Amino acid sequence: MATRLDELPGRRCSIAGALDVVGDRWALLIVREVSLGAHRFSEILRGTGAPRERLTARLNALVGAGVLERREYSQNPPRADYHLTRSGLDLLPVLQALMQWGDRHVADTPPVELHHHGHRIAASWVCDVCGERIGRETERHVPDHSEPGHGPLPR
Amino acid sequence: MATRLDELPGRRCSIAGALDVVGDRWALLIVREVSLGAHRFSEILRGTGAPRERLTARLNALVGAGVLERREYSQNPPRADYHLTRSGLDLLPVLQALMQWGDRHVADTPPVELHHHGHRIAASWVCDVCGERIGRETERHVPDHSEPGHGPLPR
DNA sequence: ACTGGTTGGTTCGATATTCGAACCGGGTGC
DNA sequence: GCACCCGGTTCGAATATCGAACCAACCAGT
Numbered sequence: 038m039a040t041r042l043d044e045l046p047g048r049r050c051s052i053a054g055a056l057d058v059v060g061d062r063w064a065l066l067i068v069r070e071v072s073l074g075a076h077r078f079s080e081i082l083r084g085t086g087a088p089r090e091r092l093t094a095r096l097n098a099l100v101g102a103g104v105l106e107r108r109e110y111s112q113n114p115p116r117a118d119y120h121l122t123r124s125g126l127d128l129l130p131v132l133q134a135l136m137q138w139g140d141r142h143v144a145d146t147p148p149v150e151l152h153h154h155g156h157r158i159a160a161s162w163v164c165d166v167c168g169e170r171i172g173r174e175t176e177r178h179v180p181d182h183s184e185p186g187h188g189p190l191p192r
Numbered sequence: 193m194a195t196r197l198d199e200l201p202g203r204r205c206s207i208a209g210a211l212d213v214v215g216d217r218w219a220l221l222i223v224r225e226v227s228l229g230a231h232r233f234s235e236i237l238r239g240t241g242a243p244r245e246r247l248t249a250r251l252n253a254l255v256g257a258g259v260l261e262r263r264e265y266s267q268n269p270p271r272a273d274y275h276l277t278r279s280g281l282d283l284l285p286v287l288q289a290l291m292q293w294g295d296r297h298v299a300d301t302p303p304v305e306l307h308h309h310g311h312r313i314a315a316s317w318v319c320d321v322c323g324e325r326i327g328r329e330t331e332r333h334v335p336d337h338s339e340p341g342h343g344p345l346p347r
Numbered sequence: 348a349c350t351g352g353t354t355g356g357t358t359c360g361a362t363a364t365t366c367g368a369a370c371c372g373g374g375t376g377c
Numbered sequence: 378g379c380a381c382c383c384g385g386t387t388c389g390a391a392t393a394t395c396g397a398a399c400c401a402a403c404c405a406g407t
Binding site: 042046052053056058059065083084085086087124127128131132134135136139141142143 | 205
């Protein structure tokens with residue numbers, strides 16, 4: 038895991054930064070499990086299906102990245118569980134977006150449902166500024182880093 | 193890449209399905225590049241910073257998964273470029289969510305900005321059903337698969 | 348006291364993935 | 378002819394990931 042954005046290859050971009058923290062096979066599944074109430078090692082293990090050693094490594098990395106918080110709830114024997122930090126909670130929209138995409142383009146049936154107010158959620162991105170739905174027409178504005186000092190696209 | 197959701201380890205879930213398609217180090221960066229207008233191999237190569245052979249493999253996989261479409265624009269010499277399919281376009285909210293998280297929790301400065309109607313986007317998830325913003329209070333409804341036949345949490 | 352089970356890991360050796368760098372073949376510009 | 382671009386392949390080395398076994402500490406039952 039690179040600690041700084043500009044240590045990553047390719048375009049300097051916070052998507053790359055996010056993926057560097059959370060873009061491996063298990064990280065988001067771990068966040069999903071913890072958000073569903075699986076706080077203990079064995080619960081997360083079962084929920085994700087990750088190998089034990091991978092789980093240990095990813096849990097430590099996520100704690101180090103500030104996504105999870107490790108709480109020792111017993112010292113003898115040493116026992117800990119894991120909780121989402123603020124940063125981890127802020128990942129839930131990513132999960133929601135992935136789930137929506139998976140529901141539409143991968144899954145046979147959506148097995149985990151998100152509810153609020155008693156109905157199933159179907160969500161859209163809405164711009165806070167103008168209140169409009171964000172769709173394909175979004176203009177992507179890529180700042181031109183051709184002036185020296187920004188080093189955007191390492192060749 | 194598993195073709196069926198139930199070949200994946202852990203909880204049966206479309207998030208896992210989505211990550212199986214798009215959850216590796218380069219896939220979402222490739223989608224980002226294509227969405228930014230980088231359609232040719234060399235452009236995507238430079239934009240992502242991926243090794244050439246990885247890029248070839250991921251492009252093929254994404255085409256196979258229906259996220260990208262490969263268009264031959266010349267036969268002699270053989271030249272192709274890559275475009276987002278409907279499925280690929282539907283991934284943009286995932287990128288948006290990741291970017292927002294990266295901006296807040298990883299990046300120093302957000303270098304790529306999304307605009308529409310001339311202003312920078314700040315987005316929220318809004319439920320299509322009731323129009324309310326989706327926040328942390330969302331209730332997660334995990335269907336109980338304890339009855340036989342669903343096999344939810346392989347032990 | 349002995350047995351078996353649970354919990355949160357670590358260790359191991361085998362296998363799979365990923366890497367950068369070099370190469371390639373067709374085509375174009377000079 | 379010669380260099381260079383383009384979209385890849387090929388290579389061997391390095392790294393990550395895997396499942397399975399092991400472990401230390403504790404607890405509950407007998």
